[in-house]
Amino acid sequence: MKIGVPKEIKNNENRVAITPAGVHALSEAKHEVLIETGAGVGSGFQDEDFVAAGATIVEDAASTWRAADMVMKVKEPLASEYAYFKSDLTLFTYLHLAPEPELTRALMETGVTAIAYETVQLLDRSLPLLTPMSEVAGRMSIQIGAHFLEKAHGGQGVLLAGVPGVHPARVVIVGGGIVGTNAARIAVGMGADVTILDSNPQRLRELDELFNGRLKTVMSNAYNLRENLLGADLLVGAVLVPGARAPKIVSAEMVQGMNKGSVIVDVAIDQGGSIATIDRITTHSDPVYEKYGVLHYSVANMPGAVPRTSTLALTNVTIPYALRLANVGAAAAAKADAALAKGINVYQGKVTYQAVAEALQLPYHDIAGLL
Numbered sequence: 001m002k003i004g005v006p007k008e009i010k011n012n013e014n015r016v017a018i019t020p021a022g023v024h025a026l027s028e029a030k031h032e033v034l035i036e037t038g039a040g041v042g043s044g045f046q047d048e049d050f051v052a053a054g055a056t057i058v059e060d061a062a063s064t065w066r067a068a069d070m071v072m073k074v075k076e077p078l079a080s081e082y083a084y085f086k087s088d089l090t091l092f093t094y095l096h097l098a099p100e101p102e103l104t105r106a107l108m109e110t111g112v113t114a115i116a117y118e119t120v121q122l123l124d125r126s127l128p129l130l131t132p133m134s135e136v137a138g139r140m141s142i143q144i145g146a147h148f149l150e151k152a153h154g155g156q157g158v159l160l161a162g163v164p165g166v167h168p169a170r171v172v173i174v175g176g177g178i179v180g181t182n183a184a185r186i187a188v189g190m191g192a193d194v195t196i197l198d199s200n201p202q203r204l205r206e207l208d209e210l211f212n213g214r215l216k217t218v219m220s221n222a223y224n225l226r227e228n229l230l231g232a233d234l235l236v237g238a239v240l241v242p243g244a245r246a247p248k249i250v251s252a253e254m255v256q257g258m259n260k261g262s263v264i265v266d267v268a269i270d271q272g273g274s275i276a277t278i279d280r281i282t283t284h285s286d287p288v289y290e291k292y293g294v295l296h297y298s299v300a301n302m303p304g305a306v307p308r309t310s311t312l313a314l315t316n317v318t319i320p321y322a323l324r325l326a327n328v329g330a331a332a333a334a335k336a337d338a339a340l341a342k343g344i345n346v347y348q349g350k351v352t353y354q355a356v357a358e359a360l361q362l363p364y365h366d367i368a369g370l371l
């Protein structure tokens, strides 16, 4: 199979979908890997590194997309890339289709087999291709919050840890999954006063056990959210219902209850965002805006800011799946692996992931009946 890897074009997106180790694994299995020149530079991989591992470097994005049977990317295609879609293409990348009707339509109209990293799901309900980037974004969310809480960066001028004789900052994390747990780990480590809310009582039990009294766990409901956000300094949005639009669980009124000069980092923005006052996606080059005296950060590709770590972490988990897809093709690979089948969001012009179909009000087709 021919595998194309274009350079990412989203704002400040320096990750790349393959490493030299990935090229080596695919080449050993007799696949041909075509990489756009310079695609790896932002992650510290030069064209020569890829060539030494067995790849062919091509001069532009079109040459990767047009020749490929499968394109591997990091972020969802942007509008300028839709022209490359074709019916015999497998696209393996983050897609986040629930808030993306135009992209979904383009995939349906062209018949692309679109496999979303974020909905590949194991029997234990974990999301193996989302987890590493959630670990990165969760850990980043607190350092970003700390940065914007500084006066010079627009915040109220509060140190997360406080100092002896002065309260630490109050950090509220909504959603206690991978992002939330990693955010909590950094916030606790920095000495903040941390509260984490989740709608799953079993998850709250696990968090209580894990942090051994170093944070407070609270059931997520409108009443508790309002109470806990009153006077908060940093809110991290970290909820997820796989594939679906994020539920808007933090209202404008709750945001107004936060301290003036406080900060919101809505990591769940890639699924549409969980906070009512988040009305736009921001970028690494212009990451925050102010509303009700609160700084809002809503960057949908946070791990793109630490591309070396993120590319290595992402490809650690994607390459074994890419190998299986390349070896037998998407349909056979999905038939043999229920986790991978869950990743298929669009197939033969049909939406095959229920939460995406519901979010976009499109007919849903069970992938099992189509393979």
Ligand SMILES: NC(=O)C1=CN([C@@H]2O[C@H](COP(=O)(O)OP(=O)(O)OC[C@H]3O[C@@H](n4cnc5c(N)ncnc54)[C@H](O)[C@@H]3O)[C@@H](O)[C@H]2O)C=CC1
Residues within 6 Å of the ligand: 118, 130, 131, 133, 134, 135, 137, 174, 175, 176, 177, 178, 179, 180, 197, 198, 199, 200, 203, 220, 238, 239, 240, 241, 246, 247, 249, 266, 267, 268, 269, 270, 271, 299, 300, 301, 302, 303
């Ligand atoms: N902006 C970015 O660059 C990145 C965004 N993400 C996104 O972060 C979000 C969270 O991802 P993960 O932590 O991996 O998901 P996860 O599935 O591990 O955790 C989500 C948690 O949200 C909880 N939850 C669901 N509905 C809730 C509600 N109504 N109230 C409170 N809790 C609720 C679930 O019980 C679960 O514990 C996803 O949208 C993911 O795509 C992940 C990485 C990078």
Ligand SMILES: CC(=O)C(=O)O
Residues within 6 Å of the ligand: 075, 094, 118, 130, 133, 134, 270, 300, 301, 302, 303, 304
């Ligand atoms: C998960 C995701 O959207 C990202 O890593 O950019």
